[in-house]
Amino acid sequence: MVTLTLDRLSAHYGRQPILSEVTTPGFEGGQIVALLGPNAAGKSTLFRRILGLLKGGGEVRISGAVTDRPMAYMPQDTGANAVLTVYESVLLARMQGRALKVQDDDLCEVDRALAELGIASLGERDIGDLSGGQRQLVGAAQALVQNPEILLLDEPTSALDLHRQIQLLSILRRLARERQMLVIAALHDLGHALRFTDQAMVLQKGRLVACGPTVEVVTPELLHRVYQVTARIEPCSKGRPQLIVEEAV
Numbered sequence: 001m002v003t004l005t006l007d008r009l010s011a012h013y014g015r016q017p018i019l020s021e022v023t024t025p026g027f028e029g030g031q032i033v034a035l036l037g038p039n040a041a042g043k044s045t046l047f048r049r050i051l052g053l054l055k056g057g058g059e060v061r062i063s064g065a066v067t068d069r070p071m072a073y074m075p076q077d078t079g080a081n082a083v084l085t086v087y088e089s090v091l092l093a094r095m096q097g098r099a100l101k102v103q104d105d106d107l108c109e110v111d112r113a114l115a116e117l118g119i120a121s122l123g124e125r126d127i128g129d130l131s132g133g134q135r136q137l138v139g140a141a142q143a144l145v146q147n148p149e150i151l152l153l154d155e156p157t158s159a160l161d162l163h164r165q166i167q168l169l170s171i172l173r174r175l176a177r178e179r180q181m182l183v184i185a186a187l188h189d190l191g192h193a194l195r196f197t198d199q200a201m202v203l204q205k206g207r208l209v210a211c212g213p214t215v216e217v218v219t220p221e222l223l224h225r226v227y228q229v230t231a232r233i234e235p236c237s238k239g240r241p242q243l244i245v246e247e248a249v
């Protein structure tokens, strides 16, 4: 099973340090990890550093991977290329780093990713003509179609309506379990983090200030210290932890 470990990871833009010595325990496949933290804390920068798109100190260690390209990434701004259909754009994502010739298997994987995300009916649409939420689901399909062992998602639910937010996070949790895939998702909704993620890491001003099981990390004390809100966490009628935010301090 794949394991990802971050060891004293740093990153900077020009002379400006952004991440300072981020160290985590090994995150194993089969689970979802929430990457939390306020605006500008360094979440997207951490993804770029993990992917090797940014240089810096420290080490990203991946063990137990069985493929040459174990990671796939869905950026915050998925962009849109108006000259491609949804189907073509997902197929193009599938073919990254593979032989140029499209095999039947590649087409099956595109069909599977679109069906999995409930957007098969959008296949022939130009991606430039989609709504923001539709485009975000296409971005998720472009990442999933690569069958990654480690899937990094930067705010994957930010443009989705409530139903689709829950649907996408449920799908990701199921796929993480079924495929023994490690999913790391930057999230701003801490209620979703509590409900759908196994572990959480919290960045504040480029430093890792908490890391561990989500229910142990997302506490009223952390919400006050990192997000400057007063909040309670109470079990709902089904016994799940539920976040009740009172006010910003």
Ligand SMILES: Nc1ncnc2c1ncn2[C@@H]1O[C@H](COP(=O)(O)OP(=O)(O)OP(=O)(O)O)[C@@H](O)[C@H]1O
Pocket: 013, 018, 037, 038, 039, 040, 041, 042, 043, 044, 045, 046
């Ligand atoms: N290309 C860049 N050049 C210079 N500074 C940058 C660049 N990209 C990001 N930054 C700065 O790095 C810091 C961290 O940004 P980052 O996008 O990683 O934060 P984030 O936690 O993902 O924020 P958000 O929740 O708002 O998306 C911010 O101060 C930001 O202004």
